[in-house]
Amino acid sequence: xxxxxxxxxxxxxxxxxxxxxxxxxxxxxxxxxxxxxxxxxxxxxxxxxxxxxxxxxxxxxxxxxxxxxxxxxxxxxxxxxxxxxxxxxxxxxxxxxxxxxxxxxxxxxxxxxxxxxxxxxxxxxxxxxxxxxxxxxxxxxxxxxxxxxxxxxxxxxxxxxxxxxxxxxxxxxxxxxxxxxxxxxxxxxxxxxxxxxxxxxxxxxxxxxxxxxxxxxxxxxxxxxxxxxxxxxxxxxxxxxxxxxxxxxxxxxxxxxxxxxxxxxxxxxxxxxxxxxxxxxxxxxxxxxxxxxxxxxxxxxxxxxxxxxxxxxxxxxxxxxxxxxxxxxxxxxxxxxxxxxxxxxxxxxxxxxxxxxxxxxxxxxxxxxxxxxxxxxxxxxxxxxxxxxxxxxxxxxxxxxxxx
Amino acid sequence: xxxxxxxxxxxxxxxxxxxxxxxxxxxxxxxxxxxxxxxxxxxxxxxxxxxxxxxxxxxxxxxxxxxxxxxxxxxxxxxxxxxxxxxxxxxxxxxxxxxxxxxxxxxxxxxxxxxxxxxxxxxxxxxxxxxxxxxxxxxxxxxxxxxxxxxxxxxxxxxxxxxxxxxxxxxxxxxxxxxxxxxxxxxxxxxxxxxxxxxxxxxxxxxxxxxxxxxxxxxxxxxxxxxxxxxxxxxxxxxxxxxxxxxxxxxxxxxxxxxxxxxxxxxxxxxxxxxxxxxxxxxxxxxxxxxxxxxxxxxxxxxxxxx
Numbered sequence: 096x097x098x099x100x101x102x103x104x105x106x107x108x109x110x111x112x113x114x115x116x117x118x119x120x121x122x123x124x125x126x127x128x129x130x131x132x133x134x135x136x137x138x139x140x141x142x143x144x145x146x147x148x149x150x151x152x153x154x155x156x157x158x159x160x161x162x163x164x165x166x167x168x169x170x171x172x173x174x175x176x177x178x179x180x181x182x183x184x185x186x187x188x189x190x191x192x193x194x195x196x197x198x199x200x201x202x203x204x205x206x207x208x209x210x211x212x213x214x215x216x217x218x219x220x221x222x223x224x225x226x227x228x229x230x231x232x233x234x235x236x237x238x239x240x241x242x243x244x245x246x247x248x249x250x251x252x253x254x255x256x257x258x259x260x261x262x263x264x265x266x267x268x269x270x271x272x273x274x275x276x277x278x279x280x281x282x283x284x285x286x287x288x289x290x291x292x293x294x295x296x297x298x299x300x301x302x303x304x305x306x307x308x309x310x311x312x313x314x315x316x317x318x319x320x321x322x323x324x325x326x327x328x329x330x331x332x333x334x335x336x337x338x339x340x341x342x343x344x345x346x347x348x349x350x351x352x353x354x355x356x357x358x359x360x361x362x363x364x365x366x367x368x369x370x371x372x373x374x375x376x377x378x379x380x381x382x383x384x385x386x387x388x389x390x391x392x393x394x395x396x397x398x399x400x401x402x403x404x405x406x407x408x409x410x411x412x413x414x415x416x417x418x419x420x421x422x423x424x425x426x427x428x429x430x431x432x433x434x435x436x437x438x439x440x441x442x443x444x445x446x447x448x449x450x451x452x453x454x455x456x457x458x459x460x461x462x463x464x465x466x467x468x469x470x471x472x473x474x475x476x477x478x479x480x481x482x483x484x485x486x487x488x489x490x491x492x493x494x495x496x497x498x499x
Numbered sequence: 500x501x502x503x504x505x506x507x508x509x510x511x512x513x514x515x516x517x518x519x520x521x522x523x524x525x526x527x528x529x530x531x532x533x534x535x536x537x538x539x540x541x542x543x544x545x546x547x548x549x550x551x552x553x554x555x556x557x558x559x560x561x562x563x564x565x566x567x568x569x570x571x572x573x574x575x576x577x578x579x580x581x582x583x584x585x586x587x588x589x590x591x592x593x594x595x596x597x598x599x600x601x602x603x604x605x606x607x608x609x610x611x612x613x614x615x616x617x618x619x620x621x622x623x624x625x626x627x628x629x630x631x632x633x634x635x636x637x638x639x640x641x642x643x644x645x646x647x648x649x650x651x652x653x654x655x656x657x658x659x660x661x662x663x664x665x666x667x668x669x670x671x672x673x674x675x676x677x678x679x680x681x682x683x684x685x686x687x688x689x690x691x692x693x694x695x696x697x698x699x700x701x702x703x704x705x706x707x708x709x710x711x712x713x714x715x716x717x718x719x720x721x722x723x724x725x726x727x728x729x730x731x732x733x734x735x736x737x738x739x740x741x742x743x744x745x746x747x748x749x750x751x752x753x754x755x756x757x758x759x760x761x762x763x764x765x766x767x768x769x770x771x772x773x774x775x776x777x778x779x780x781x782x783x784x785x786x787x788x789x790x791x792x793x794x795x796x797x798x799x800x801x802x803x804x805x806x
Contacts, residue, residue: 165608245793254543254607255796258743259789265740266785273778384740388615395612428623435616439609440602 150366154359168260174382176364209276283378398447528720548735554721592714756800
């Protein structure tokens with residue numbers, strides 16, 4: 096979309112031009128300025144929780160919206176990130192002094208209840224904070240790489256990829272619930288109080304965590320924009336529209352897909368880690384198939400072709416979810432179902448699509464008022480995308496069926 | 500596997516084999532409808548489990564009518580219930596194709612999301628109408644009791660009934676797809692829509708009937724399901740992920756593959772669950788399937804047709 100590169104390449108083009116940066120600035124002001132001012136700390140903590148889903152939605156824009164790869168297993172990566180953080184916090188909460196009443200002091204309480212007498216090996220690295228951060232980022236990336244490598248190198252795409260990732264999410268939930276002694280089972284890992292001796296439950300701590308989460312989200316959005324406007328991003332768009340031509344041009348399509356899937360998984364994992372920090376626990380219900388497909392709807396509502404739109408989508412759908420399900424729990428399920436159908440049938444480009452359809456002309460007029468230069472390619476550029484969603488999926492059936 | 504004698508192991512395999520058989524029937528009954536809708540048409544119907552649930556609830560209603568209103572009909576309600584379950588789900592499937600699926604044929608991933616939404620709505624309707632608790636049908640006398648094969652082994656009659664329905668339905672679907680004129684039209688449409696149109700096949704009508712029939716089969720599956728388990732609003736959706744894996748593992752377009760993979764997965768899972776916990780048995784079975792699929796994405800029985 097850096098169509099003005101002929102005019103002059105500026106650093107802004109690396110992020111999609113001035114317009115996109117302005118939109119990110121607006122969302123930054125909303126998250127870091129407006130919300131903390133209007134909401135009390137209880138609400139703000141909830142908003143912070145919604146924002147953690149925006150990481151996942153932004154990742155889905157990269158791999159689903161632009162790459163045409165629908166992953167129904169983003170909950171896996173969200174969970175890996177969340178559980179990584181939860182394991183670190185849990186180990187800290189179960190120091191030998193705190194757990195002196197247990198038959199084996201020094202291990203998490205649920206392990207003691209399940210007659211475990213020593214810490215399992217895979218819990219050991221989570222004693223160290225830097226190692227935890229490293230693992231939160233690398234374990235999901237590794238999993239995504241393995242899944243992506245196995246599938247994309249064999250040109251499995253589209254529908255098959257969706258079904259298999261969904262199955263993996265389901266397997267992971269069963270595994271977590273079944274291995275109660277190692278994972279905390281269906282209750283998850285609860286009772287998380289401090290981060291390196293610093294209580295995460297005070298109002299002040301929750302403000303700090305909210306801002307950290309907001310800043311991390313803005314950085315992720317910038318990173319996403321950077322990826323989309325890099326050479327990989329260009330290839331991604333080319334590949335989604337005409338996969339065969341990109342392949343015939345000598346590019347390995349699989350590598351591009353693997354890259355974008357790994358990027359999406361890391362985004363989700365960061366979101367998961369912030370989720371644990373702000374909510375104070377992690378449980379398998381945020382990992383499974385239902386949670387994973389809900390993450391897709393956050394992205395679809397916001398706009399599958401817009402990173403920034405997806406962030407709004409995640410926030411708004413969650414806001415609607417908690418306000419509706421507080422008062423009318425039954426209605427919410429129906430509303431969610433209707434949302435799935437509506438977003439597919441009526442507005443496949445989501446909120447971002449609606450905004451650019453209706454606000455686009457207005458902006459054009461405003462731009463005409465303020466500067467006399469022809470506003471041409473900037474506004475025109477996103478237009479062709481409107482026709483794409485149908486075409487893209489058409490391509491992905493083709494690629495799924497090549498395997499027969 | 501130390502600690503078991505050979506004789507005991509045989510007995511274990513036999514007993515677990517029988518319990519695997521009922522899981523096999525559930526998988527296959529659900530997978531048959533999907534094999535048509537997904538295997539032939541390439542449509543992902545995430546609401547398929549809800550169609551099964553609908554069939555089960557229709558059977559429940561019929562049994563309720565038969566036991567409370569016209570008790571003298573109790574012995575005969577089951578065949579009627581199967582027909583009603585088929586009709587009910589067939590009609591709903593027809594409508595869903597007409598108003599939803601039709602617009603999404605070239606967007607399979609979007610179909611997946613839309614049908615998931617449909618499934619959520621149906622689940623909530625079931626919950627409001629029938630309540631969140633599980634419902635069991637009143638069984639006619641001739642389905643109670645069991646058949647004593649040897650003094651060790653005894654097979655419940657309702658289990659036999661489900662196996663019978665599964666076999667009949669599988670044969671029926673096979674004949675429909677591979678031996679009937681309608682089957683030729685379906686396969687022609689999926690292989691090359693334009694040519695099928697040119698050959699005078701009304702492909703829109705074929706699509707509608709195919710989808711409705713797949714849903715109708717799910718309804719019959721639901722009716723059979725009521726004889727071995729009770730029905731709740733989320734009964735069908737419990738199996739949806741596994742069933743899709745069954746169909747993909749078998750090779751999407753191959754009916755024989757679907758049967759083989761349903762059998763393999765169900766038996767592996769139930770035999771393993773004797774030695775390990777139930778959840779680990781499921782994890783290991785499904786994980787193996789996923790890993791095999793990563794090396795052989797076309798499934799067990801790949802169709803030779805180039806699409």
